[in-house]
Amino acid sequence: MYLAKIYVTYKKSILDPQGEVVKSALHRLSYTNVEAVTCGKYFEIKLDTTDKAAAAKEVEAFSDELLININMESFTYDLSELAEAVD
């Protein structure tokens, strides 16, 4: 079993309106150190496979196909092995 952690954000050139809203809210709360905020999506996906390379390939395929809109988003991910669940 593998756990994929997938991080999706808008591409750099695209304005992230939510990030701007969060940034000004943080400033109003006096967190004035905050320089920039990007809001994105985060997925934790468990994959029932023992082959790390296959898992990676699958994550890349379905992220491109479904999880992101390739016109405006990009993603990165981590893969880690999970101890087999004992039910």
Next chain:
Amino acid sequence: MYLAKIYVTYKKSILDPQGEVVKSALHRLSYTNVEAVTCGKYFEIKLDTTDKAAAAKEVEAFSDELLININMESFTYDLSELAEAVD
């Protein structure tokens, strides 16, 4: 300058309707290895400070205060130092 990467998910007992719908969409696309999907939020926040401990404290404070809803969400985060931006 520090970069905080913050990962927010629902607490365990809380229904994650998006995760369920994404999971069944992945299954329909024949990614049948997918065992479980959790959908969360992801923030990248740049902090203008040179003190890692202070940055960590700040991230924890504003995550609790603004980024998450403590009744139903929890978060984890990573902190890494950024090369000073040269504008």
Next chain:
Amino acid sequence: MLTKVNPEPKTAVQIQTEKIYADWGLTEREYEIIKTRLGRLPNYTETGLFSAMWSEHASYKKSQPLLRSFWSKNERVLQGPGENAGILDIGDGQAVVFKAESHNHPSQVEPYQGAATGVGGILRDIFAMGAQPIAVLDSLRFPEVTDDKTRSLIDGVIAGIAGYGNSIGIPTVGGDVYFDDSYRGNLLCNVMAVGLMNHSIIKVGQARGAGNSVIYVGAKTGRDGINGASFASAEFSSEKAAQRSAVQVGDPFMEKLVMDATIKAVKDLPDIVLGIQDMGAAGILSSSSEMGEKGHSGIELNLDRVPVRETGMIPYELMLSESQERMLLVAAKGQEQRVIDLYKDFGLDAVVIGKVTDDGRYRLTFQGETVADVDINLLTKAPSSELPSQLPAHIAEAEQTQFQPVVKDPAEMFLKMLASPTIASKKAFYRHFDSMVRSDTVLRPGSDAAVLRIRGTKKALAMTTDVNSRYVYLDPYEGSRMAMAEAARNIVASGAIPIGITDCLNFGNPDDPEIYYELKESIAGLNQMAKKLNTPVISGNVSLYNETDHQAIYPTPMVGMVGLIEDNRQITSVPFKRAGDLIYLIGQ
């Protein structure tokens, strides 16, 4: 592999000696009654059942004696209080269905989800009757906006109503918003829903006919909102934030499927679907036991069949979970599969979890053992108590010379009034609500009452929510009459004849005689006007314990009124139509 779970984390004796029943909100007297009537100590599950069913939220034990006085019968009334929602005849074989619900405590704790699940809950009440929901209204009370926290509370509630209503595709067409500091720490989020149906398909939440099946439909059960009913029946304390039970997350997408499937089931399988009930507070427990009690039947459930989304849940949790988007159906014996298949077409779970019996018992089995076996009437009828009432000091001691405003500069005063948030336009809120989806909304927010046409007829329905709680605080009887009068004015000004009301009675702790007085007088005032206006009270909701640190809100009996327009050419809207038209002032 089924891992056995211990259904009884505490023994019956421990529950007694450690007074666990008290933690769950049962009084000593109530616990004694249960013991005596059972002839033994209630076990863990049973104590949980009673604590939920005997909470004020589920049993109305403190308000019921007063609510019984409501006038709720005239020639239009097809269904009065006591069901998921009330029903009025509007001619041509059609009927209008409506009810209001409060979701105050959940919205205070988690504004977005609290408000969202409030909308989800009231819509389920409407389609549980077999009706198609056509409109939602929201009546909101916030503290004055002086800080960011209040602002984000308000934004959360508005976004939650929008998030659920827009997504499920029922227009949010009206409501009202007041700002007053009596609601600091205890905002009010009341939601009203209106539906439309044909007389021939009215469904009620009753379980009849021994051997018929009890079917669970919709979302899976998790550990959300366990103890929500007793939670809603306790006051807030600013220190006890951590004790609050888990919040429920709404899934409007799931509910849309459940709604569409249920309406189809009622239409297509009228002789098979015999009863429907929404799972609201105290989930499976209150829906199944109330259906049994109303149908003079017993109920037997096999909890191993309940669809779950978490592992290791014990009967107490399964029964008290408030997971959203679930319904309970009673289906004719032998025909269950037709119902199951229909839901399956919508991608939904429908599972037979038990049956109707004729022995008047409420019986639960789990992992092959009986975990609860109690008299269903005992469970569903909490011992009610008449409470003492006393004229509030602030009324008794009010100065005879009433407050007179000093107006030096009327023009300035006029502008100040217009700028007051309570009076100013609420467009900044309601523009987040899809008020037009379904394309039947003739008068949208911004009118006196919202008006929706009934497609295929000349008829239209008008609807509004109103109450000025300051008036009710100053004089509960007169203030409540004024709420009715205001609602009626809004209906009439839209060209409609008022035909009925629902209400949401938001008050403080009724154990306080002054609060009980407010409740009693308010009900009397509403009732007097209901008779006078020929608008029977066909449904409603009570929300008590609206207090923070022993400071009660202003008594807020929200009135939701519906009116009928026979000919849609008679609909009248607010704007001035033409230069040169005459302006009349009517009334005193």
Next chain:
Amino acid sequence: MRAAVINFPGSNCVLDMYYALKDFRLDAEIVDANQENLDGFSAIFLPGGFSYGDYLRTGAIARFAPAMKGVAKAAKDGRLVVGICNGFQILTEAGLLPGALRENAKPGFICDEITLNVANPDSIFSSAYDKLQITLPIAHGAGNYYADAQTLASLKAHQQIIFTYEDNPNGSLDDIAGIVNQAGNVFGMMPHPERAVDSLLGNTDGRAFFQSILQRKDLLTHAD
């Protein structure tokens, strides 16, 4: 020939669209999103709503529904494909229209009536308008149109921008409210013409949208 209104799980303007089409005496039919074959339909309408809850991204999951195979085929065959609101979002996700729809610039759902400019009055979807400014309802949380510079230049070069906002409510690039594909047969827009066809509801500026389509008898035939 017939018009289909595709009902995705979570679509909620299906009846609005269906009744509007019926109002124009079109032989309209509500078709389940599980139906793959749409060969019998000369026009296909993807209605507004929250298909699959709009979870993940608006239109992201609906794009994989079986009916989208039939929609893609219709688009390729030159039959008419119309996406309103969520339908527009689905068509961009499916790549049948260029660009993408992001969350509104100021986050939050907006329901209002807004002024639109008919930027290209010569398209199949706008030819019946006899005025260049109209009012239509909007109701969306993700109507903020985005396309990269090259795509935008191409949209302009081929007169693909059909409607623009007079006062941009959602941050859309170049005030874009509705576009067609290069071939001119696939159209998407955020505003709701189907909510503006009945004078009882106070606005009939949506009628000319449907009349435009009806003028193309070569593409569409009347029911009776």
